[in-house]
Amino acid sequence: MRRLRRALALLVVASTVLGGAATGLPDVPPPGIPGDDLPDAPAASNQTYAVEQGDTCVPVTPFEGERNVAAFYDYRNPNTSRSSWLYSSFMPGRFTSDNGSSLFLYEGPDGVVSLVAVHDARRNREVRPLPHSAVTFRFGGLPESGEWILVDDTYDGREDRFSRNRIDWRWGGSRTDGAVFRGLAGDFSIRIAPAFNERAALYRPDRAFEPVTSWSVLSSGASGPNRTELDTSAPVVVKSGGCGAPPDAALDAPGSALVGRQATFDANATTDPDGDVARYRWDFDGDGSVDRTTSAPTVRYAYDEPGSYAANVTVVDEGGNAATATANVTVSRPAADLAVTDATLSSTAAAAGENVTVSATVENQGNASGTYTANLTVDGEVVAREEVRVPAGETKRVTFTYRAESAGRKRLAVGGVDAGTLAVTPPTTGGTTQPTPGERGGGSPFDLLLDHPELAGVALLALLLVNFVASRR
Secondary structure: OOOHHHHHHHHHHHHHHHHOOOOOOOOOOOOOOOOOOOOOOOOOOOEEEEEEOOOOEEEEEEEOOOOHHHHHEEOOOOOOOOOOOOOEOOHHHHHHHOEEEEEEEEEOOOOEEEEEEOOOOOOOOOOOOOOOEEEEEEEEOOOOOOOOEEEEEEOOOOOOOOEOOEEEEEEEOOOOOOEEOOOOOOOOEOOOOEEEEHHHOOOOHHHHHOOOOOEEEEEOOOOOOEEEEEOOOOEEEEEHHHHOOEEOOOOOOOEEEEOOOEEEEEEEEEEEEOOOOEEEEEEEOOOOOOEEEEEEEEEEEEEOOOOOEEEEEEEEEOOOEEEEEEEEEEOOOOOEEEEEEEEEEEOOOEEOOEEEEEEEEEEEEOOOOOOEEEEEEOOEEEEEEEEEEOOOOOOEEEEEEEEEEOOOOEEEEOEEEEEEEEEEEEEOOOOOOOOOOOOOOOOOOHHHHHHHHHHHHHHHHHHHHHHHHHHHO
């Protein structure tokens, strides 16, 4: 059944669309079979866009939809789940134009912005064979963040020809052709060179022909699409940013820097014809990712690893126009780069008067030998110093002997690196343990007097009274 349907579809295409043999195609078919999962793409990082043609610039606002862009385009042929023999887009008619080509941006619910091109409008006509129309678009500067996810048409035997940077369309009048490029992120500038009608690659002079008479760019408006006519004979540029003049970015950076040391990057020499620079996007290592965004033109940054870096700043104005400046920075390690990397205690408990050992590792990540003065601190106070010489690329151990003089908890560190907390207990004494007052077993009254001298007067009076009574007997 599937083969029968496919054969029938090919027969209808051959007999009713153009009435001729299909043009040769690339080995790889175009994307966009309806129902396919959309590939991952970054969400839009811009809020303003524009289309330029010659000296004309048109601000463009994407159309925001609750469906992904493939569902919005709604391409149907006899083999799709919602089938149609019209081989066309079923997007709302306000986005298409009879005998016209439309260009616009569409933002889906995931925040991903797509470039949509659609030719002609869908309508039923009785005339057979249908007159054909043809357009060729050549593309330059398509961002690597995106890809073509739909090309109208996708049926077997189609006559359209597809590659990443060029699409040749041919269709029967009253149907549509088009394509969707999804994933316009970052700063981009896409050039589209059109060839309409007789200049198109798939134009056939021997067949009935219906020309494309207009080309326009659409922008979202309060009451619907705003349509601006374009010149069909001239290329256009679809870009991030508005229609104002872009800044002229400049970057002053150190030619050399040291690992771990702050270096200054200065974009103060940037100029902007409109005087409305809004932000600076800094990429210190040149990997394409923004490391920091500032409103100030000067920043400080420290590299963690040696190497050569193409640092750059992208200057963005209020209209979203951007310009980038680059400076090369060579980062190396200092001649001697010494630091304590760890510190430990031989014991975390001791009695007052006992000794503990504090050990630390000093590492030299520099290019030459150096001497390091290691400070032992107790609760932040320096109590001892040791000097150690460390060859380049090597480590050395430094050891301190610390005598705990008083009870309590002590925080020890070497070179600012924590070694741990030492718990110091009161000292212990040798020999017989002396009983505390009131604990003397079998004591005499004299012991009581010694322990409680405040009773001596009373006791003496009682003793004299007892002796007096005894003498009278």
